Amino acid sequence: MKDELFFNLHDVSQGIARTLAEGLETRVFPGENVMLSVVRIAPNTSGQVHAHAEEQWGVLLEGGGVRIQDGVEHDVRPGDFWRTPGGVPHGFRAGAEGALVLDIFSPPRDEYRRAGVGFGVSATAAS
Amino acid sequence: MKDELFFNLHDVSQGIARTLAEGLETRVFPGENVMLSVVRIAPNTSGQVHAHAEEQWGVLLEGGGVRIQDGVEHDVRPGDFWRTPGGVPHGFRAGAEGALVLDIFSPPRDEYRRAGVGFGVSATAAS
Numbered sequence: 001m002k003d004e005l006f007f008n009l010h011d012v013s014q015g016i017a018r019t020l021a022e023g024l025e026t027r028v029f030p031g032e033n034v035m036l037s038v039v040r041i042a043p044n045t046s047g048q049v050h051a052h053a054e055e056q057w058g059v060l061l062e063g064g065g066v067r068i069q070d071g072v073e074h075d076v077r078p079g080d081f082w083r084t085p086g087g088v089p090h091g092f093r094a095g096a097e098g099a100l101v102l103d104i105f106s107p108p109r110d111e112y113r114r115a116g117v118g119f120g121v122s123a124t125a126a127s
Numbered sequence: 128m129k130d131e132l133f134f135n136l137h138d139v140s141q142g143i144a145r146t147l148a149e150g151l152e153t154r155v156f157p158g159e160n161v162m163l164s165v166v167r168i169a170p171n172t173s174g175q176v177h178a179h180a181e182e183q184w185g186v187l188l189e190g191g192g193v194r195i196q197d198g199v200e201h202d203v204r205p206g207d208f209w210r211t212p213g214g215v216p217h218g219f220r221a222g223a224e225g226a227l228v229l230d231i232f233s234p235p236r237d238e239y240r241r242a243g244v245g246f247g248v249s250a251t252a253a254s
Contacts, residue, residue: 005196005209005210005211005212006194006201006203006207006208006209007207007208007209008206008207008208009186009206009207009208010206029210031182031184031210031212031233032182032212032213033160033181033182033233033234034161034182034184034231034233036184036208036231054160055158055159055160055161057158057161057163057231059136059186059229067133069132074133076133079135079136079137080133080134080135080136081133081134081135081136081163082132082133082134083132083156083158084132085132085158085159086159102186104161104163104184104231106158106160106161106233107160
C-alpha cells in the first residue's frame with residue numbers, strides 16, 4: 001500500500017488525533033525528518049508553557065493570540081510564523097477567535113506518533 | 128545579537144531572497160534542522176520538475192495549481208499540503224491566480240543558505 005502523501009489542513013479526519021489539553025486539539029502528520037501538527041485552539045484557551053529538545057516552528061494560519069516564548073509575549077496574527085529552538089519554553093494563548101496553528105517539529109516527536117492526550121512533556125514554568 | 132525568531136509570510140523583506148526561476152520567487156528561513164521557504168509563483172507559471180535528497184513538505188497557502196509529484200498531477204487548493212520524500216521528482220504549475228506555497232525542508236538545503244538563482248539541483252524529467 002502506498003503511503004498517503006496529500007492532505008488538507010481542514011480535514012480533521014486525517015492524521016493522528018491528540019488532545020493537547022482541554023480546548024487544544026491537534027492532528028499529527030509524521031514524516032521521516034519532520035512532523036507536522038495542525039493545532040485547533042478554542043477561543044480564550046491557553047496551552048501550558050512547556051519545553052522539549054526538538055526544534056519547532058509555528059505558523060498562525062487563522063485567528064489570533066499570544067505566542068509565549070522564552071518568557072516574552074508576542075501578539076500574533078495570521079501569517080505570522082516563528083522558530084522555537086530546542087529547549088526554549090513556549091506556549092500559546094488564543095484570543096476571542098481561537099486559533100489554527102501549524103506546528104513543525106524536527107526531529108519528529110516520538111511521543112506524538114500515537115493518538116493520545118497531553119503535550120508529551122512536563123509543563124515548565126515560564127521564566 | 129539575538130537571532131530573529133518571529134516573521135510574517137507576507138513580509139518580503141525577511142529571509143534570504145532566491146529566484147527559483149522566472150516568476151518563482153522565494154524567501155528562505157534556515158533553522159537548525161528545518162528550513163522554511165515561502166514561495167511566490169506568478170500566474171500560469173511552472174517550476175521545472177526536479178529532485179533532491181532532503182525530505183520536503185509543502186502547504187498551499189493562497190491561489191491554486193497543480194502539484195506534480197512522482198509523475199502524477201494533483202490539483203491543489205488552499206489548505207492542501209503534501210509530503211515529498213527525499214529523491215521524489217516534483218514540481219508545481221500555478222493556475223490563473225498564481226500561488227503562495229510554504230515549503231519545508233529537513234535537513235536544511237545547504238544551497239539555499241545564500242541568496243541566489245535556481246533550484247540548486249539539476250532539473251530532472253518527470254517520469
